[in-house]
Amino acid sequence: GAVVSQHPSRVICKSGTSVKIECRSLDFQATTMFWYRQFPKQSLMLMATSNEGSKATYEQGVEKDKFLINHASLTLSTLTVTSAHPEDSSFYICSARDGTSGGTSTDTQYFGPGTRLTVL
Amino acid sequence: AQSVSQHNHHVILSEAASLELGCNYSYGGTVNLFWYVQYPGQHLQLLLKYFSGDPLVKGIKGFEAEFIKSKFSFNLRKPSVQWSDTAEYFCAVIPYGNNRLAFGKGNQVVVIP
Numbered sequence: 103g104a105v106v107s108q109h110p111s112r113v114i115c116k117s118g119t120s121v122k123i124e125c126r127s128l129d130f131q132a133t134t135m136f137w138y139r140q141f142p143k144q145s146l147m148l149m150a151t152s153n154e155g156s157k158a159t160y161e162q163g164v165e166k167d168k169f170l171i172n173h174a175s176l177t178l179s180t181l182t183v184t185s186a187h188p189e190d191s192s193f194y195i196c197s198a199r200d201g202t203s204g205g206t207s208t209d210t211q212y213f214g215p216g217t218r219l220t221v222l
Numbered sequence: 223a224q225s226v227s228q229h230n231h232h233v234i235l236s237e238a239a240s241l242e243l244g245c246n247y248s249y250g251g252t253v254n255l256f257w258y259v260q261y262p263g264q265h266l267q268l269l270l271k272y273f274s275g276d277p278l279v280k281g282i283k284g285f286e287a288e289f290i291k292s293k294f295s296f297n298l299r300k301p302s303v304q305w306s307d308t309a310e311y312f313c314a315v316i317p318y319g320n321n322r323l324a325f326g327k328g329n330q331v332v333v334i335p
Contacts, residue, residue, distance in 0.1 A: 106265075146323075197266075211323060
């Protein structure tokens with residue numbers, strides 16, 4: 103099946119620094135990638151939708167200047183957490199939509215393994 | 223508000239027992255439905271999906287789910303679980319024409335050998 107990778111898998115940083123997380127679709131092209139945040143014992147919350155070659159669409163309540171998303175190619179999207187603070191500590195997961203079915207809502211999303219961010 | 227509901231967050235059962243996890247959604251209109259599984263330390267994997275046709279969908283690892291439109295439900299079932307089915311299970315919904323998955327809160331399933 104389709105494989106999505108994330109790098110790094112785990113990162114610890116000091117408060118005030120910026121952290122970049124990469125999401126790659128390894129064996130398919132993804133015109134759309136999604137970034138989620140998962141809190142302990144809670145569901146995945148969609149943060150933003152990343153479209154190749156255009157600006158990301160952020161969900162209500164997500165600060166676009168804090169969570170910078172770049173989708174420069176059909177296989178790579180990056181999420182940069184700028185000026186990270188302890189409350190940004192979380193598990194960040196990306197997914198990539200396999201657009202082969204020809205329909206946005208019938209395409210399957212494949213998920214990356216996640217990145218555990220800890221801000222000290 | 224539109225939502226996806228999963229009840230009984232924690233489920234503990236013995237091997238060979240049957241499993242049923244409920245999923246209800248509140249979206250009107252046509253929806254596409256998914257069940258994802260997250261094994262300990264692993265990423266989310268697709269178990270099964272329903273777009274149209276036979277409302278009884280069979281997925282991987284012996285799982286199946288039934289779409290009941292009148293009840294806005296998409297319950298997941300497995301007749302006989304194994305220890306390796308210990309995982310977190312998420313129901314997810316995409317309204318037709320949309321591309322944004324809405325997840326339920328998940329069910330933490332623990333199978334005791």
